[in-house]
Amino acid sequence: MFLETVNIRLRPLEPEDLDILYLWENDVNIWNVSNTVVPYSRYALKLYIENSYKDIFETGQLRLMIENKTTGSAVGTVDLFDFDPMHERIALGVLIYAESNRRQGFATEALNLIVDYCFNILRLHQVYCNVDESNTKSIKMLTNIGFDIVGIKKQWMKTSNGWQNEILLQKINPDC
Numbered sequence: 001m002f003l004e005t006v007n008i009r010l011r012p013l014e015p016e017d018l019d020i021l022y023l024w025e026n027d028v029n030i031w032n033v034s035n036t037v038v039p040y041s042r043y044a045l046k047l048y049i050e051n052s053y054k055d056i057f058e059t060g061q062l063r064l065m066i067e068n069k070t071t072g073s074a075v076g077t078v079d080l081f082d083f084d085p086m087h088e089r090i091a092l093g094v095l096i097y098a099e100s101n102r103r104q105g106f107a108t109e110a111l112n113l114i115v116d117y118c119f120n121i122l123r124l125h126q127v128y129c130n131v132d133e134s135n136t137k138s139i140k141m142l143t144n145i146g147f148d149i150v151g152i153k154k155q156w157m158k159t160s161n162g163w164q165n166e167i168l169l170q171k172i173n174p175d176c
Helices: 015-025 028-034 042-050 106-120 136-144
Strands: 008-011 062-068 074-084 089-096 126-132 148-159 162-172
Touching: 008 106, 015 042, 015 074, 028 089, 062 106, 074 106, 089 106, 106 126, 106 136, 126 136, 126 148, 136 148, 136 162
Parallel strands: 089 126
Antiparallel strands: 008 062, 062 074, 074 089, 126 162, 148 162
C-alpha cells in the first residue's frame, strides 16, 4: 500500500469506524481544533462514512484514518479539505486522539505521507494549515517537516479564555 510507513497506515474510512468517529467528533474538548460547535449524530456519521468513497475532486475533501500498524487500531485522522484545484492547493489537519498515542511520531509520519500524496499524486502546488498560536507542539512539528509560518491571523478564534491568534503555515511543492 502506498500510504504507509513502518509504524502507520493511512486508510479509508470503514463502517467499523463509526463508533470511534462518534466518540472523537463529539468530544467537546477537541471541538476548538475542528471548529465544531454542535454534536454529530451516528446517522450523520454513518452517511459520511458511506459517502467517503467519493473522489476528492467531487467532494473537495478527504479523511483518512491513521492506523497503528503494530496494534491495528486507529489512533487518529488526517483530513484534507478546502480543495482548490484551480489554484492547486489544499488545507490539512491531523488529530491524534488519545494522549497515550501522542509524541510517538504518528502525526509526523501521517503528515509526511499526506503531503507526499498531495504533491505527487494530486500534483498540488501547496498545502497549508491553520493552528492556534498556543499549540506550540503542532507548530514545531509542522516547521520541522518543512512548513513555513507565513502569517498570523490576529484575534481569529474566540475561546473561553478570550481571543486567540491563529498561525497560517504553508508548504510549497518543490517540484512545481
